[in-house]
Every structure is written in C-alpha cells, then in structure tokens.
Amino acid sequence: MFNEKQDYKILRENMVESHIKPRGIKDERVLEVMREIPRHLFVSESESSYAYEDFPLSIGNEQTISQPYIVALMTELLQLKGDERVLEIGTGSGYQTAILSKLAQEVYTIENIESLALKSEKLFEKLGYENVKIKVGDGTQGWTKYSPYNSIIVTAGAPKIPEPLIEQLAENGKIIIPVGNYFSQSLVVGEKIKDELITKTICGCMFVPLIGKYGWDNSIQM
Ligand code: SAM
Numbered sequence: 001m002f003n004e005k006q007d008y009k010i011l012r013e014n015m016v017e018s019h020i021k022p023r024g025i026k027d028e029r030v031l032e033v034m035r036e037i038p039r040h041l042f043v044s045e046s047e048s049s050y051a052y053e054d055f056p057l058s059i060g061n062e063q064t065i066s067q068p069y070i071v072a073l074m075t076e077l078l079q080l081k082g083d084e085r086v087l088e089i090g091t092g093s094g095y096q097t098a099i100l101s102k103l104a105q106e107v108y109t110i111e112n113i114e115s116l117a118l119k120s121e122k123l124f125e126k127l128g129y130e131n132v133k134i135k136v137g138d139g140t141q142g143w144t145k146y147s148p149y150n151s152i153i154v155t156a157g158a159p160k161i162p163e164p165l166i167e168q169l170a171e172n173g174k175i176i177i178p179v180g181n182y183f184s185q186s187l188v189v190g191e192k193i194k195d196e197l198i199t200k201t202i203c204g205c206m207f208v209p210l211i212g213k214y215g216w217d218n219s220i221q222m
Contacts, residue, residue, distance in 0.1 A: 033099050034068065042065055042098070043059065056070075066207070071095065075153075078151045082105065084104040084106075085106045085150050086100050086151045087151070090111065091120050094120030106146075107129075110137050114136045138211075138215075139154070141213055149168055153176050157178040157179070166197050185204070185207060
C-alpha cells in the first residue's frame, strides 16, 4: 500500500541521487532542502505522481514549475549562507520560493498572475513558511520597499536584465536570470561589484517569457 509520507520521501531521495547529484550539484545545503520540500504539493493532483521526475510540469495559466535540476542549479549559483534577503521574480507554483525560504533569511516573491500568487500564498501559510512575502505585480520593476537584495532570482526568460533589478541589488549581490529570446535563453549570473554588474553565462535553458515593462510585451503573438 502507498504510504504517502514515507514513499514521497524515498522519491525525493531518488530525485537527488539520480538527477541532481550526478549532474554536478554539490552544495549540501541545497541537496538537503531538495530532499525535504514536498514538491508533490506544489503541482496539481493529476501531476503529483510525476512530481519527483526531472522535468517541468504544467501549473495552469500556460505556466510551468521548473525541473528540479534547474531549481537546484539556480539555487546553488546564489551561494546562499542563510542571512540573505532574496527577491524572486516569478513565484509560479511557489516551489522555488519554498527552497529559498529554507536557505535564506527573508524571501520576497512577485508573481504577475493573481490566481497563481493566491494559490502559492495559501500553500506558504499551510506549510508555515513565515519568512516569505508575496505580491501580485510586474516583477521586472522589482520591489523597492525591501531593497537592496543580496540575491535576485528570475525564473522567467528576459530579453535583457531589467535595469530596476540591477539597481535594487546590494553591493556584492548576485542575480541569476535566463536571458535570450522568447523561446530559449542562456542562464546568466551577475555580480554587482563597485556598482558594476559583472556577468557570466552558465548554460542554455528554456523558460516561459518574463512579461512586463522591462521584459517582453504580452501583446506579442506566437
Ligand atoms: N519559480 C516557479 C516555480 O517554482 O514554480 C516557476 C516559475 S514559471 C517558470 C515563471 C513564472 O513567472 C510564471 O508563473 C509567470 O506567470 C511569472 N512571470 C512572468 N512574467 C512575470 C513578471 N513580470 N512578474 C512576475 N512574474 C512573472
């Protein structure tokens, strides 16, 4: 018989051992939190049996929850120690937010689709993630009220790095963001050193588009 608590734990362990570690993720704090967060609760019931496979899944509104490996990679690249203030753009299902909430001090997350934001907010309350604040809005403009941020993570593909996000990044802060065209991007890490953003490209990736004032125009027809 399916023992929900025990069996999902085994599936998570398997996800880490088969998909995350073999692809080079080494940060023990990241691996530990991937073993802990119940990803199956962040997807619809009909998708929950695939929750620990290494691919993105639909979360409705034509949006996706990113594949576990990409979540682990982006999180590892932020090199969080536990005392950071993090801004996330693109809450989506809230899974990446949950990972960040365990690894940093405060997490601010913005989602532009209200129904997704409300669903995630409810889940954060249910699971007791008290260091997370969420708002509905255009994340390309950042969230000035709580800036500057030690880390910024953007989980949708941008045509270029939005200027307000660079402004709201603290000195020595890191931003990770997919940059490219509407369909495929490069994962870019930027570090703000003496007011200048030094960037490096990590790998190719495919994210849904970042829609907004400093992102893509949502009137673009595919
Ligand atoms: N991090 C999410 C997770 O763990 O489920 C995956 C996010 S999904 C790949 C990208 C999200 O970015 C979508 O939910 C989309 O609605 C959102 N998005 C797109 N443009 C945005 C914007 N300007 N501000 C905030 N959210 C945006």
